[in-house]
Amino acid sequence: MSRLVVVSNRVPVQEKKGAASAGGLAVALEAALEKRGGIWMGWSGRINEEGEPGPLSIEQRGNITYALTDLTSKDVDEYYFGFANRMLWPICHYRLDLAEYGRTEMAGYFRVNRFFAHRLAPLIKPDDIIWVHDYHLIPLAAELRRMGIKNKIGFFLHIPWPPADVLFAMPVHEEIMRGLAAYDLVGFQTDHDLENFAGCLRREEMGDMIDEGRFIAGERTFRGGAYPIAIETAAFAEFARRAGSHSMVLKAQQSIEDRSLIIGVDRLDYSKGITQRIDAFEHFVTNNPAHQRKVTYLQITPKSRSEVPEYEAMQRMVAEQAGRVNGALGTVDWVPIRYINRSVSRPVLAGLYRLAKVGLVTPLRDGMNLVAKEYVAAQDPDDPGVLVLSRFAGAARELNGALLVNPYDIVGTSNALARGLNMPLDERRDRWRRMMNHLLEHDVSRWCDDFLGDLAA
Incomplete structure (x- = not known):
């Protein structure tokens, strides 16, 4: 069985296994990682004020390797508080009135995704399956592909995906769409989100659905589906x-x-x-x-x-x-x-x-x-x-x-x-x-x- 590599903005490392504060998602992902063996990588939540993040913090618990990285204040301001939460979040929640686009924040978002990719790549084995979570890390697969990573990479979006007329108000929507096309499987919460995604591809003439759940965009063929997230x-x-x-x-x-x-x-x-x-x-x-x-x-x-x-x-x-x-x-x-x-x-x-x-x-x-x-x-x-x-x-x-x-x-x-x-x-x-x-x-x-x-x- 292939190892599983989970990547998310934050990693819910518990003080002890099965702690009561763990939510259902963390419990399920930890169970899948424990079963297959694997890595959970993400931001540690710590901000390095020295200007440069230190090395990855590696912690082994059973079959799971937790790999955490610090970020700089600039990274957090531009990638997290900036583009992710003042541009992507309001756009995906249909709030054009609250979306604030800045080229500096956009550049920081892609820079931090590149940084994640460079930290993750040395940990990946040829048959690993990689599962990336949520809007903070949409460009991650594209960055890994540029580095020659050919593994199967899936992405799950935990928030809504808007229709074309909303998404296209974001100046870098084409880059975001191309980022999703770099995955092998893109998962959405509902069939409506999946339909919106297909409509965005079609309207921008970037690609199309070639049959149920299968898309083509440029030279890439990939799958999309609705996977409503659940609880234990x-x-x-x-x-x-x-x-x-x-x-x-x-x-x-x-x-x-x-x-x-x-x-x-x-x-x-x-x-x-x-x-x-x-x-x-x-x-x-x-x-x-x-x-x-x-x-x-x-x-x-x-x-x-x-x-x-x-x-x-x-x-x-x-x-x-x-x-x-x-x-x-x-x-x-x-x-x-x-x-x-x-x-x-x-x-x-x-x-x-x-x-x-x-x-x-x-x-x-x-x-x-x-x-x-x-x-x-x-x-x-x-x-x-x-x-x-x-x-x-x-x-x-x-x-x-x-x-x-x-x-x-x-x-x-x-x-x-x-x-x-x-x-x-x-x-x-x-x-x-x-x-x-x-x-x-x-x-x-x-x-x-x-x-x-x-x-x-």
Whole structure:
């Protein structure tokens, strides 16, 4: 069996194997690496202020070699905070108004990908299979090909892929498209993303789909497919069941008293629709007097990319909006919105999902959204909650038991909240069972196996 080489911007090295903080993706990739033997390479998260990164930090754990590299301040500013997160991220999330192009940042993005390729190349054996992850590293395969690497290289995009009219607003879209064509297999979250990619190739006359899932671009033939990312469903369900006895979950349950809990969990990002969600909750409470003082909305939103001005401004906006709603609607013994601006441990999060009568997952645009899947997996089969889900999340293509909403439609989302909280038990069970059966069949291990199987083939 060929070795597996995984490359990602960051490498989630745990203090100990199977640590509770490890997410499903890390668990699945570590399992695949442990089974095949291999390397996981990426940025260490450290910034070398001396101007030049030191040598690769190599750590062996079982069959896995972790290879971490530092970056310089200039690298991080241009490659990560600059082009990746102020150009690619907003473009892929359809936010042309927030995209900022700078030639310096663009050059830094390609320079750091070249740097990754030069650090990775000496570690590669002739029969290794290489799997590159996410928008930070799109040009990596092209850089490796220039160095003579002929291995099978796959790429998976964790965020959406936009249609041609959005992508072409990016001045270097042709270079990005050629970067993807250098892979042997390009994986997207949904069939819609795959269709958008095919449309971009066709519109720019760079290539075309020659048959189902097979593309040609210039002299290269490669494959593309939809591989909806998943979670470790059965393990997370058991995790949530046991989390009910966690002291913090018990305290949260006591503080909620007999009120119905609505939960939202999002990294602080303009793509998540948090401000629209708060507006929808305010509309729901205002227009449903019977639920006033009987419902609590918990929004957990860890800080994200605070060095990027748009994120710092959004942090202030969301906090002020939650404060305004609490000031307008709250009473001495009732705070309608509990807004937490920091991370919550995974055991506590699983227990809170299970307590919540409604999971409110309403991004304006999302590649998949694993919170939606975790919420479903965490539910009590005898008394499950209801998932209210944005139709613009990739998860909407799979979770056919959710109440789908347009997050821009404040009244529609408000009505979905009312429907979810008032839904009869039989309907809740039926909707949950349909979604849970799908998640059990299509878990993260199958996602990993499906992609690697197609890449190897």
